[in-house]
Amino acid sequence: MSQIIDVEHLNYRYPQQAADQLTLTDISFTVAAGEWVAIVGHNGSGKSTLAKNLNGLLAPVSGKITIDGQVLSEQTVWDIRRKIGMVFQNPDNQFVGATVEDDVAFSLENQGIPRDEMLSRVAEALAQVDMQDFATREPARLSGGQKQRVALAGMIAARPQILILDEATSMLDPEGRAEVLQTIQQMKADSDLTVLSITHDIDEAANANRVLVVNDGHLVEEGTPAEIFQHGPALIKMGLDMPYPERLKAALARLGVQVPATYLTEKGMADWLWQLRSNK
Numbered sequence: 475m476s477q478i479i480d481v482e483h484l485n486y487r488y489p490q491q492a493a494d495q496l497t498l499t500d501i502s503f504t505v506a507a508g509e510w511v512a513i514v515g516h517n518g519s520g521k522s523t524l525a526k527n528l529n530g531l532l533a534p535v536s537g538k539i540t541i542d543g544q545v546l547s548e549q550t551v552w553d554i555r556r557k558i559g560m561v562f563q564n565p566d567n568q569f570v571g572a573t574v575e576d577d578v579a580f581s582l583e584n585q586g587i588p589r590d591e592m593l594s595r596v597a598e599a600l601a602q603v604d605m606q607d608f609a610t611r612e613p614a615r616l617s618g619g620q621k622q623r624v625a626l627a628g629m630i631a632a633r634p635q636i637l638i639l640d641e642a643t644s645m646l647d648p649e650g651r652a653e654v655l656q657t658i659q660q661m662k663a664d665s666d667l668t669v670l671s672i673t674h675d676i677d678e679a680a681n682a683n684r685v686l687v688v689n690d691g692h693l694v695e696e697g698t699p700a701e702i703f704q705h706g707p708a709l710i711k712m713g714l715d716m717p718y719p720e721r722l723k724a725a726l727a728r729l730g731v732q733v734p735a736t737y738l739t740e741k742g743m744a745d746w747l748w749q750l751r752s753n754k
């Protein structure tokens with residue numbers, strides 16, 4: 475797999491920060507095309523700042539960002555933005571259309587997609603997020619979760635190479651979140667979509683091939699979801715909720731039950747519990 479994102483020694487400071495302070499310090503990582511990488515970390519650790527550096531919304535103090543072979547610079551930023559779709563936690567600031575369908579069509583108009591194709595892509599994208607009945611509504615009047623679905627539909631229709639989700643499912647209920655994650659998995663299966671998801675949601679992180687942990691502007695750890703989930707209670711410090719089997723394991727350990735040290739999925743936990751019971 476070729477690398478689609480390459481970040482080397484990225485340092486970032488907001489203009490109002492003192493010269494000796496940084497919001498991001500020496501961040502380096504790569505993402506392969508088609509990979510799903512989750513970025514976790516507690517509030518204020520710098521995850522959104524990192525995402526905004528990747529598409530040139532913020533310019534680093536130093537370091538190098540390469541997206542799909544192009545080094546990010548003033549000259550390449552517009553090309554690079556066309557390759558990256560971003561969905562933020564609060565989609566309010568992202569709406570540009572008077573109606574939901576206009577909004578979803580907006581990025582396609584900019585790409586010069588023919589009208590017939592545009593209409594079918596918009597309808598398809600709205601159906602994928604279950605918002606087809608809201609096509610002619612005003613985005614401002616939707617609920618938070620519906621707005622997130624519309625913002626996601628915009629990205630689905632635009633078909634970017636890289637999708638960055640910044641807490642983009644946070645306003646959805648668990649069922650809505652699972653549906654959206656499934657839609658993104660489907661987009662990944664249909665194309666070589668690369669996903670970078672910033673999240674506190676353990677299920678969203680579990681979808682990833684790899685998890686990066688950011689703490690106080692530093693990249694402190696990197697591993698598969700199973701490796702990261704093994705941290706148990708320390709996950710909360712990392713800004714993640716603990717997965718259910720890990721919470722159950724911690725509760726059993728407190729009761730003096732000898733629990734496996736390795737990470738258990740829900741199925742793994744059920745199997746282990748059966749085994750424990752039959753050994754009695």
Ligand SMILES: Nc1ncnc2c1ncn2[C@@H]1O[C@H](COP(=O)(O)OP(=O)(O)OP(=O)(O)O)[C@@H](O)[C@H]1O
Binds near residue numbers: 521
């Ligand atoms: N526009 C800004 N100007 C100055 N400082 C900022 C700005 N935006 C964020 N910060 C600061 O930069 C740090 C990192 O913020 P950032 O939003 O990147 O963190 P985060 O990990 O995404 O947090 P959250 O999970 O709450 O979204 C925080 O200390 C925050 O207060």
